Amino acid sequence: MRWTHWVNFPVLAIMIWSGLFIYWANDAYGISIFGFSVIKFFPQWFYQYFHIPHRLAEGMAFHFFFMWFFAINGLLYIVYTIFSGAWRELVPKRNSFKEAWQVLLYDLHIRKTTPPQNKYNAAQRIAYTAIIIMGAGSLITGLAIYKPVQFYWLCWLCGGYHLARIFHFALTIGYVLFFTVHIIQVVLAGWNNFRSVISGFEVVESEPGITKKETEKLPENGIGEQKED
Amino acid sequence: MESENKKKTKTPLTIEQKIKRRNFISFGAFFALSGGAFAGWKWLLNAQNETPGITAGARKPLRKAMNKTELFFRNFFSNKHLAKTYPKERAVKNVRVNGLIGINDDKDFDPMAWQLEVEISRTKSLKIGIEEIKALPKTEIIFDFKCVEGWDQIQHWAGVKMSDFIVHFGLDELAEKGYMGLETPNGRYYVGLEKDSVLHPQTILAYEMNGQPLTINHGAPLRLIIPVKYGIKNLKRIGKMFFSSTRPKDYWAKRGYDYYSGL
Numbered sequence: 001m002r003w004t005h006w007v008n009f010p011v012l013a014i015m016i017w018s019g020l021f022i023y024w025a026n027d028a029y030g031i032s033i034f035g036f037s038v039i040k041f042f043p044q045w046f047y048q049y050f051h052i053p054h055r056l057a058e059g060m061a062f063h064f065f066f067m068w069f070f071a072i073n074g075l076l077y078i079v080y081t082i083f084s085g086a087w088r089e090l091v092p093k094r095n096s097f098k099e100a101w102q103v104l105l106y107d108l109h110i111r112k113t114t115p116p117q118n119k120y121n122a123a124q125r126i127a128y129t130a131i132i133i134m135g136a137g138s139l140i141t142g143l144a145i146y147k148p149v150q151f152y153w154l155c156w157l158c159g160g161y162h163l164a165r166i167f168h169f170a171l172t173i174g175y176v177l178f179f180t181v182h183i184i185q186v187v188l189a190g191w192n193n194f195r196s197v198i199s200g201f202e203v204v205e206s207e208p209g210i211t212k213k214e215t216e217k218l219p220e221n222g223i224g225e226q227k228e229d
Numbered sequence: 230m231e232s233e234n235k236k237k238t239k240t241p242l243t244i245e246q247k248i249k250r251r252n253f254i255s256f257g258a259f260f261a262l263s264g265g266a267f268a269g270w271k272w273l274l275n276a277q278n279e280t281p282g283i284t285a286g287a288r289k290p291l292r293k294a295m296n297k298t299e300l301f302f303r304n305f306f307s308n309k310h311l312a313k314t315y316p317k318e319r320a321v322k323n324v325r326v327n328g329l330i331g332i333n334d335d336k337d338f339d340p341m342a343w344q345l346e347v348e349i350s351r352t353k354s355l356k357i358g359i360e361e362i363k364a365l366p367k368t369e370i371i372f373d374f375k376c377v378e379g380w381d382q383i384q385h386w387a388g389v390k391m392s393d394f395i396v397h398f399g400l401d402e403l404a405e406k407g408y409m410g411l412e413t414p415n416g417r418y419y420v421g422l423e424k425d426s427v428l429h430p431q432t433i434l435a436y437e438m439n440g441q442p443l444t445i446n447h448g449a450p451l452r453l454i455i456p457v458k459y460g461i462k463n464l465k466r467i468g469k470m471f472f473s474s475t476r477p478k479d480y481w482a483k484r485g486y487d488y489y490s491g492l
Binding site for chain 1: 248251252255256259262263266270286287288291292294295298302305306307310311312313373375376377378379380381456457481484485486487491492
């Protein structure tokens with residue numbers, strides 16, 4: 001199911017792009033601390049550079065078309081992950097939060113000992129599970145602000161129209177941050193790992209020669225044994 | 230797949246060959262599909278706009294998608310789903326004026342001489358004065374008015390329920406046609422609404438805001454308040470009302486927006 005990963009990438013990019021068209025029409029959000037505006041989303045040059053202004057209708061048309069792909073793709077992934085048992089490699093375990101801290105220290109070169117790792121390490125388990133939950137969150141908050149009267153209970157669940165919008169926006173910022181870290185990690189993990197995300201297996205050198213181990217959808221440095229095909 | 234390959238070749242492939250082969254297939258597929266996706270995206274991005282009609286200004290495939298999406302979400306529409314209402318104190322005093330099309334481009338308008346024209350047939354129409362409308366049971370609503378731009382505001386309106394109005398003036402049968410069209414007196418702003426939303430219990434023909442008669446900029450003497458739609462459908466200063474079995478023209482749907490624009 002690594003394909004859903006690759007479908008998601010352009011779809012999410014389009015959702016963010018068209019989402020910006022919508023956001024521009026009423027760009028109310030910013031972060032202020034003690035009344036001082038720290039960040040205002042987004043500066044004028046940003047809008048100009050990406051040709052954002054005055055494209056609300058277009059943005060909505062794209063957003064409410066690609067939402068279907070985002071939803072269906074996400075659903076496929078979740079259904080597959082549940083039925084294939086792949087979730088066992090993905091969902092954080094009880095000790096994952098402790099281990100994730102070790103991973104962080106290791107990645108920042110503070111700690112030398114390698115943290116335990118299966119297909120995914122503890123930090124990956126947390127990050128990848130979180131991103132799926134975030135995806136679901138985007139769908140739910142999105143639906144809540146898309147049809148706040150028909151799905152009034154969803155809107156209520158999200159804390160009302162305003163809060164749902166803020167969550168929806170914050171999740172998007174979350175994706176961008178995730179993406180940044182994700183790309184850095186992929187670069188650090190190297191070519192063999194990246195190749196596996198496309199081909200579904202990773203080449204592992206071992207003593208007598210070269211053996212091949214098949215791994216299924218490996219977004220990052222994992223060496224696991226799993227059957228596919 | 231792999232085991233089949235093995236059978237076909239006489240000498241078994243070395244592991245290195247197998248790796249190469251699988252990589253080749255995977256990457257080939259990956260690039261072919263990426264290319265396909267990119268071509269598809271380019272096609273959509275450069276797709277022609279629809280032929281201008283009742284709707285206009287959107288890429289053809291996207292308009293099609295909007296209409297399909299409308300049909301899907303109309304399945305969830307119910308008269309029992311109500312927009313959330315608020316206590317009076319929550320309503321803003323300074324109600325936002327966002328659009329004046331059909332109002333500030335009509336300098337000759339005389340609110341005193343105003344009458345609502347309801348088209349009954351091609352040749353016949355009803356003329357209804359504001360006093361007749363005010364004589365009907367009054368319905369108040371304090372709800373969160375939502376603009377397609379993204380802002381919203383809790384506002385307090387009062388008027389006659391559209392469904393009451395329709396029954397009182399014997400328009401039930403006409404309403405069954407499926408759509409209602411509304412226009413400003415000068416015809417510059419116009420909206421089309423499907424029956425379900427027209428008959429929704431929170432849809433009102435409003436003549437009061439915050440307990441006062443409407444001001445000119447808020448659509449005096451009579452305007453539409455329809456909480457199941459974005460603000461763009463809440464037409465101010467209604468001049469003409471008519472019914473149709475097909476979609477009536479709609480100002481913003483002609484400018485690339487979704488015709489339905491339902492909430």
